[in-house]
Amino acid sequence: MSTPVPSPRPTPQSVARTVADRSPAANWLIPTGLVLLSVVPVVAGSLRLAELAGGPPIVPDGDRVTAAPVALVTHIVAVTVFSLVGAFQFAPGLRRRHRAWHRAAGRVLVLCGLLTAGTGLWLTLFLPPAAVDSELLIAIRVVVSVAMAACVGVGFLAVRRRDFAAHRAWMIRGYAIGMGAGTQFFTQLAWLAVVGPVTASGRTGTMAAGWLINVVVAEWVIRRRAAGQDRRRDAVRVSGSARPRPAG
Structure with a gap:
């Protein structure tokens, strides 16, 4: 009687691939949610670009920010690409089935992320602040811009x-830092609904809250992913140790 050939031992990567392929929520709901979170800042940026091209002023504060058109256009285009293309990097199935696309998109995202952070820092430091921008908010923006550039740079390395x-x-x-504007739309809506018109302190608080929420969620996702990888490694070890040895 022939000895049965043992099936290949599962690896953490193969287990993760199976989980990803069977999870439509991870593959489509997450990118869809991130794209929806990008809608408001992307639309606002598009309206600003239309204004710079000669269209009517629709978005407030146009006279101040349009004084630096090159930096502003670069910032809007970079953050739009970073937000929309980056959303699909979070689809595990897409990432695993189209590795070449993932790598190419990743290179674009590194460039756009650094441009977003760099132009955001430049606009913060060299444009006159808005009437409701406090000195604390300006300092927070500087820290956020530097932190975003550092995260993208370390990720690339x-x-x-x-x-x-x-x-x-x-x-x-x-x-998560780059997506702050999407969350800030909702924190400012909450302020308007509960408190009323946004003051300097209110703007500082709602802007900081948007970034803080995103950073907290990002850390939760990172730790949840790490815990899942640990569980998969444990499952692989148990499966490997329980597998019967072929008869000699």
Whole structure:
């Protein structure tokens, strides 16, 4: 009687691939939610670009920010690409089935992330502040811009040395910071609904809250992913130790 050939031993990567392929929520709901979160800032940026092209002023504060058109256009285009393309980097199935696309999109996102942070820092430092921008908010924006650039830069260096876990973690952090405007739309809506017109202190608080919420969610996602990888490694070890040895 022939000895049965043992099936290949599962690995953490194969287990993760199976989970990703069977999870439509992870593959489509997450990117869809991130795209929806990007809608308001993307629309606002598009209206600002139309204004710069000669259209009517629709978005407030146009006279101040349009004084630096090159930096402003670069910032809007970079953050739009970063937000929309970056959303699909969070689809595990898409990432695994289209690795070439993931790598190409990742290079674009690194460039756009650094441009977003750099132009955001330039606009903060060299444009006159808005009437409701406090000195504290300006300082927070500087810290946020530097932090975003650092996260994207560290994420890029991590993938260059093939540390994919660190790469994912740092790019998630950078993306969360870059998506601050989407969350800030809702924190400012909450302020308007509960308190009333946005004051300087209210703007500082709602802007900071938007970034803080995103950073907290990002850290939760990173730790949840790490815990899931630990569970998969444990499952693989148990499966491997329980597998019967072929008869000699």
